[in-house]
Amino acid sequence: MASTTTRSKPGPRPAAPTAPDSSTQERLLVAAEQLFADQGFESVSLRHLTQAAGVNLAAVNYHFGSKDALIDAVIERFVTPVNQQRLENLDGLESAHGAGNPVPLRDILTAFFQPFLTRVHRSELSQRLFFKLMGRCMSDPGSRLPESTLPLFRAVAGRFAQALQLAVPHLPQEIIFWRLHFTFGVLAQTLMHNEAMEQITEGRAGKPSPDEILAHIIDYCAAGFAAPHSASDTKV
Amino acid sequence: MASTTTRSKPGPRPAAPTAPDSSTQERLLVAAEQLFADQGFESVSLRHLTQAAGVNLAAVNYHFGSKDALIDAVIERFVTPVNQQRLENLDGLESAHGAGNPVPLRDILTAFFQPFLTRVHRSELSQRLFFKLMGRCMSDPGSRLPESTLPLFRAVAGRFAQALQLAVPHLPQEIIFWRLHFTFGVLAQTLMHNEAMEQITEGRAGKPSPDEILAHIIDYCAAGFAAPHSASDTKV
DNA sequence: ATGTGTTTCAAACAGTCGTTTTAATGGCTT
DNA sequence: AAGCCATTAAAACGACTGTTTGAAACACAT
Numbered sequence: 381m382a383s384t385t386t387r388s389k390p391g392p393r394p395a396a397p398t399a400p401d402s403s404t405q406e407r408l409l410v411a412a413e414q415l416f417a418d419q420g421f422e423s424v425s426l427r428h429l430t431q432a433a434g435v436n437l438a439a440v441n442y443h444f445g446s447k448d449a450l451i452d453a454v455i456e457r458f459v460t461p462v463n464q465q466r467l468e469n470l471d472g473l474e475s476a477h478g479a480g481n482p483v484p485l486r487d488i489l490t491a492f493f494q495p496f497l498t499r500v501h502r503s504e505l506s507q508r509l510f511f512k513l514m515g516r517c518m519s520d521p522g523s524r525l526p527e528s529t530l531p532l533f534r535a536v537a538g539r540f541a542q543a544l545q546l547a548v549p550h551l552p553q554e555i556i557f558w559r560l561h562f563t564f565g566v567l568a569q570t571l572m573h574n575e576a577m578e579q580i581t582e583g584r585a586g587k588p589s590p591d592e593i594l595a596h597i598i599d600y601c602a603a604g605f606a607a608p609h610s611a612s613d614t615k616v
Numbered sequence: 617m618a619s620t621t622t623r624s625k626p627g628p629r630p631a632a633p634t635a636p637d638s639s640t641q642e643r644l645l646v647a648a649e650q651l652f653a654d655q656g657f658e659s660v661s662l663r664h665l666t667q668a669a670g671v672n673l674a675a676v677n678y679h680f681g682s683k684d685a686l687i688d689a690v691i692e693r694f695v696t697p698v699n700q701q702r703l704e705n706l707d708g709l710e711s712a713h714g715a716g717n718p719v720p721l722r723d724i725l726t727a728f729f730q731p732f733l734t735r736v737h738r739s740e741l742s743q744r745l746f747f748k749l750m751g752r753c754m755s756d757p758g759s760r761l762p763e764s765t766l767p768l769f770r771a772v773a774g775r776f777a778q779a780l781q782l783a784v785p786h787l788p789q790e791i792i793f794w795r796l797h798f799t800f801g802v803l804a805q806t807l808m809h810n811e812a813m814e815q816i817t818e819g820r821a822g823k824p825s826p827d828e829i830l831a832h833i834i835d836y837c838a839a840g841f842a843a844p845h846s847a848s849d850t851k852v
Numbered sequence: 853a854t855g856t857g858t859t860t861c862a863a864a865c866a867g868t869c870g871t872t873t874t875a876a877t878g879g880c881t882t
Numbered sequence: 883a884a885g886c887c888a889t890t891a892a893a894a895c896g897a898c899t900g901t902t903t904g905a906a907a908c909a910c911a912t
Contacts, residue, residue, distance in 0.1 A: 569800055601798075
């Protein structure tokens with residue numbers, strides 16, 4: 381009988397999002413990435429997840445130890461290359477402008493945002509998924525980031541803060557941290573609710589391409605970052 | 617015996633966060649506000665919630681019908697006055713500058729952000745709570761907003777978009793929507809993870825006051841909003 | 853063929869969740 | 883006093899959660 385559509389219930393090997401011959405771990409990671417992205421980490425049950433992946437219920441605990449460990453694996457799987465490429469981008473910029481010389485603000489921000497947008501292209505249609513999963517990592521309760529990713533995150537924050545301090549030397553370091561914080565917020569909002577923007581811009585000019593989105597973000601954040609610091613009247 | 621500390625387990629009426637004589641609905645709303653704020657809507661069980669409020673487990677379903685209805689009630693309870701004051705602020709600004717005349721960008725943004733910060737003062741120490749609860753409303757899965765609040769939200773969005781169009785006439789409407797979107801992100805990030813900023817700024821000058829935070833946000837968002845629009849090369 | 857280690861499978865575990873139920877209160881009018 | 887209503891109370895319901903179990907299936911070496 382039916383074998384055309386993507387049934388979710390029975391069958392030993394229902395149409396899976398992965399190649400049916402890939403390893404169980406791979407299938408779990410891919411299915412988890414998909415489901416976590418549009419339902420959240422806690423809302424996806426292991427039964428739903430393993431069923432979508434076409435593997436046994438116990439596979440998660442066997443291969444990863446626990447659901448939390450699977451979540452960490454999913455996050456680390458795409459957070460790490462993003463942060464690595466961020467550092468590579470910044471390395472290239474700094475060596476191009478000479479060590480100790482300031483790098484233009486827009487270039488720094490582009491180096492920070494770009495890995496999100498290019499890494500999306502590897503799996504074609506998973507763009508929306510990737511966006512939302514990233515946004516979820518940045519805003520889920522308790523800043524749900526695996527321990528193993530924290531050192532790299534700290535390195536990224538430190539390096540970019542340092543580069544920014546050279547780019548906008550008229551700002552005290554504290555203000556730079558605040559604005560880095562705000563910039564994270566712009567990114568998270570864009571990643572999580574980008575479909576809301578698609579609705580707004582729908583009548584106009586098709587869907588916004590990742591490059592367009594990037595341009596809009598850079599315009600906004602670069603201006604916000606370079607803004608003069610209205611003197612706080614608490615001091616002096 | 618013991619009645620000094622805040623026991624959470626037994627007793628007919630353990631030390632509750634509300635006046636012990638207030639109504640059951642009131643106690644539930646107050647306790648829910650507190651718990652939802654720092655644990656998230658789905659992570660708080662009704663048993664934990666009713667215990668903290670000092671009421672019976674069935675009280676939630678009796679007075680509100682379901683847990684979801686309680687969540688909606690909690691959200692609506694403080695979202696509505698915030699949006700009402702936003703409209704009042706904008707009314708005041710527009711009548712002060714004359715109908716049809718542009719209102720300064722920073723004033724518009726202040727009118728938008730200020731209700732968050734002043735409304736916080738009503739319950740003294742609940743400032744952090746209020747911040748996080750609001751942030752959660754804006755970023756939880758499915759944009760968890762009660763139906764009853766949507767008309768007011770739409771009115772706020774429309775009115776402010778209109779005012780902004782007069783304030784930054786050099787921008788097409790689509791860009792204004794994008795930047796309104798980004799501004800939401802800055803707000804949500806600030807509301808949710810403000811304690812992260814307290815850690816960063818700790819060694820320096822005490823805690824940031826709400827007014828300082830507001831000043832930082834306005835500096836960033838006003839500049840981002842007024843930024844020139846780098847021409848998108850897709851058209852023309 | 854035999855043994856070894858890894859992986860899969862169906863089934864059950866103990867626990868929590870939101871909700872419902874039924875009985876026991878309390879205050880109020882008639 | 884009796885009767886009625888809204889509220890509270892304790893207990894149980896069924897459904898779901900993540901996790902564990904012990905046996906079956908497998909690949910692959912000896």
